[in-house]
Amino acid sequence: MRESQTAESRPYHHGDLRRALVDAARRILEAEGPTALSLRAVAREAGVSPAAPYHHFKDKAELLDAIADEGWQMLDAAMAKAKAEAEPRGKLTALGIAYVCFARENPALYRVMYDAARDNEALPDQMQHGDDSAYCKVRDTMIELGADPTATVDLELATTAAWCAAHGLAEMAGFKQFEHLKQELGGEVPFLRAIFAHLGLFPHASHD
Amino acid sequence: MRESQTAESRPYHHGDLRRALVDAARRILEAEGPTALSLRAVAREAGVSPAAPYHHFKDKAELLDAIADEGWQMLDAAMAKAKAEAEPRGKLTALGIAYVCFARENPALYRVMYDAARDNEALPDQMQHGDDSAYCKVRDTMIELGADPTATVDLELATTAAWCAAHGLAEMAGFKQFEHLKQELGGEVPFLRAIFAHLGLFPHASHD
DNA sequence: CAAGATATCTTTACGTCGTCCAGATATCGA
DNA sequence: TCGATATCTGGACGACGTAAAGATATCTTG
Numbered sequence: 001m002r003e004s005q006t007a008e009s010r011p012y013h014h015g016d017l018r019r020a021l022v023d024a025a026r027r028i029l030e031a032e033g034p035t036a037l038s039l040r041a042v043a044r045e046a047g048v049s050p051a052a053p054y055h056h057f058k059d060k061a062e063l064l065d066a067i068a069d070e071g072w073q074m075l076d077a078a079m080a081k082a083k084a085e086a087e088p089r090g091k092l093t094a095l096g097i098a099y100v101c102f103a104r105e106n107p108a109l110y111r112v113m114y115d116a117a118r119d120n121e122a123l124p125d126q127m128q129h130g131d132d133s134a135y136c137k138v139r140d141t142m143i144e145l146g147a148d149p150t151a152t153v154d155l156e157l158a159t160t161a162a163w164c165a166a167h168g169l170a171e172m173a174g175f176k177q178f179e180h181l182k183q184e185l186g187g188e189v190p191f192l193r194a195i196f197a198h199l200g201l202f203p204h205a206s207h208d
Numbered sequence: 209m210r211e212s213q214t215a216e217s218r219p220y221h222h223g224d225l226r227r228a229l230v231d232a233a234r235r236i237l238e239a240e241g242p243t244a245l246s247l248r249a250v251a252r253e254a255g256v257s258p259a260a261p262y263h264h265f266k267d268k269a270e271l272l273d274a275i276a277d278e279g280w281q282m283l284d285a286a287m288a289k290a291k292a293e294a295e296p297r298g299k300l301t302a303l304g305i306a307y308v309c310f311a312r313e314n315p316a317l318y319r320v321m322y323d324a325a326r327d328n329e330a331l332p333d334q335m336q337h338g339d340d341s342a343y344c345k346v347r348d349t350m351i352e353l354g355a356d357p358t359a360t361v362d363l364e365l366a367t368t369a370a371w372c373a374a375h376g377l378a379e380m381a382g383f384k385q386f387e388h389l390k391q392e393l394g395g396e397v398p399f400l401r402a403i404f405a406h407l408g409l410f411p412h413a414s415h416d
Numbered sequence: 417c418a419a420g421a422t423a424t425c426t427t428t429a430c431g432t433c434g435t436c437c438a439g440a441t442a443t444c445g446a
Numbered sequence: 447t448c449g450a451t452a453t454c455t456g457g458a459c460g461a462c463g464t465a466a467a468g469a470t471a472t473c474t475t476g
């Protein structure tokens with residue numbers, strides 16, 4: 001390996017099949033949804049035989065893990081952007097809205113992310129420890145808004161509570177039952193704000 | 209049909225294959241998890257050929273819908289019991305705890321319930337309209353606790369917010385990341401109470 | 417630069433899956 | 447009683463995940 005920087009980069013025959021497979025999977029996911037995401041379809045889309053992926057992933061679950069990983073990175077980025085653009089007192093709400101919007105705009109990817117997490121019975125480690133992770137951003141924002149940084153248990157509870165609320169809302173927001181509420185309130189984002197406003201954790205959810 | 213009460217009851221050869229299939233599916237779900245739940249396995253477990261289920265269900269999704277339906281009924285029952293046994297001011301918390309405990313004790317069934325809901329892009333209709341549904345119980349409890357029953361939009365928002373929080377928590381509570389928090393707080397239920405206590409919707413979440 | 421070691425990819429194959437179809441069989445309605 | 451109809455079986459098809467064996471390109475070492 002000439003440049004062994006990312007554990008295994010620059011494969012031999014294809015160029016970078018691992019990359020190509022993840023990209024192909026993401027393309028299928030967006031175009032045809034999660035049910036169409038078979039290993040064989042990914043290999044087909046990447047122009048390679050059905051068995052080729054096994055030289056880069058132990059099995060299908062490992063491919064899904066790789067896709068999910070990219071999803072978490074995208075979520076991190078979306079929430080970083082939202083936090084940066086919000087005024088200080090609206091940052092927590094902005095994070096919540098950004099979280100749900102990401103899930104709503106990438107439903108198939110979001111589903112893969114949590115399916116993988118459930119299979120591993122754990123969220124990705126990087127989420128709790130990587131310092132620019134979405135989770136840590138929520139926690140840090142809590143501190144910026146006045147939470148006691150030394151009350152670690154309480155801080156973790158508050159962050160987890162916010163995460164639960166956002167995830168629950170992300171899954172519910174897709175159901176038809178809530179369409180009339182969205183209409184009543186003038187759109188999806190106002191609906192999300194209204195829900196967050198009912199949960200004590202998101203101060204100033206009612207204005208921008 | 210001698211007693212055409214439930215749309216189609218009492219089949220011919222088997223006795224009640226539809227019932228037997230749903231029961232077999234539930235048995236597989238509990239014993240081997242959701243990944244083992246194939247139509248063929250269900251037919252096998254029920255002692256019938258792989259094509260037999262097609263006379264009672266259009267396809268696999270319809271079988272899953274039937275299983276999910278029973279799940280919602282079980283959830284209704286669990287929450288009814290919890291509400292009945294709680295003292296008035298603790299009813300809302302009791303409902304939340306019962307919801308999450310049901311999901312935690314029947315993880316495979318809970319997953320089937322929400323997978324089916326996502327496929328239909330809607331929660332079961334009966335949930336919002338059936339008067340003894342879990343959802344309606346939450347809403348009614350809000351009123352009993354002082355919510356204005358004429359502010360229908362606000363009431364729906366509050367109920368939805370609570371539902372989102374409970375669902376989010378139900379999914380998160382299975383992840384390894386939160387085990388040390390549960391330990392710190394002395395068990396799973398105290399952990400759940402602590403999370404609910406951070407959400408404005410669950411008054412008195414900190415004591416029984 | 418030669419040549420074996422090694423990593424990558426293809427081909428073929430196996431068992432399982434969801435689903436369909438044709439035939440057998442039991443129940444129902446007249 | 448007998449035809450209609452509902453229920454179940456057996457066999458088949460294509461797609462899936464994955465394993466094994468062989469072909470091929472790249473790397474390493476002398």
